[in-house]
Amino acid sequence: MNKLGIIVSVVSIYLCFNDFMSRGFIGNSSSSIEQKSNTSEPVAPWGMVKEDQLDELTDLFNAYKEQHENEAGPKTIQLSEEVSGSYTKVISDNYQLELKAVISDKLSYALINQVELETGKSRLVKVKAKEIITGLKMEIISQTKVKLTNDKRAITLMMYQPNKKESV
Incomplete structure (x- = not known):
């Protein structure tokens, strides 16, 4: 090996060793986060949250969750005589x-997923307009909505919950 190769190898090893020392991998017990921190509060390790912060975050999340649930409205409904409205899932005659x-x-026609609640078996049912499924007559409203009716109620079954901007 020539002199230039040896010098380059020694310099490279020195630089790598110096880099490890400065990052705290060898011989440095305090973490670099604590050294660089200028705040008066000690920095908590990753994933650790103080008790008061946890309570505050929980309260914020619960407020968001309540607001989100109120805006979205119910997505699944058990049919009874007085029920009407728009939903993504409907339970009728032991079927979802x-x-x-x-x-x-x-x-x-519409393709409706029909799940038997007792057994959990599901099947995709092809229902033509004006046909009856689980005692409800189906009418097509749009490409994403159908209307299920009988003598006592009318339910709009939707593929997805619309945004606030869309009308139901």
């Missing part, structure tokens, strides 16, 4: 119904 697609062709 969820709209998956609306197909507009020569004969318009």
Whole structure:
């Protein structure tokens, strides 16, 4: 090996060792975060939250959750005689119904996921306009909504919950 190769190797090893020492990997017990911190409060290790901060964060999250639930409204509803409105899932005659697609062709129809609540078995049912599913007559409203009606109630079944800007 020539002299230049030896000098480059020694300088490289020195620089690597110096880098490790300055980062606190070797022989330095205090962390670099505590050394660089200019705040009066000690820095908590990653993932650690003080008790008062935890209470404050919990309160903020609960307020957000309540507001979000109130804005979104219920997404699943158990049908009774007085129920009406718009939902993404409906429970009727021991079945949970969820709209998956609306197909507009020569004969318009909807694909509805029908889950039997007792067994958990689900099947995709093709329902044509004006047909009856679990005692409810289906009418197509739009590409994302169908109306389920009987003598006592009318429910709009939607593929997804609309944003505030969209009308239901």
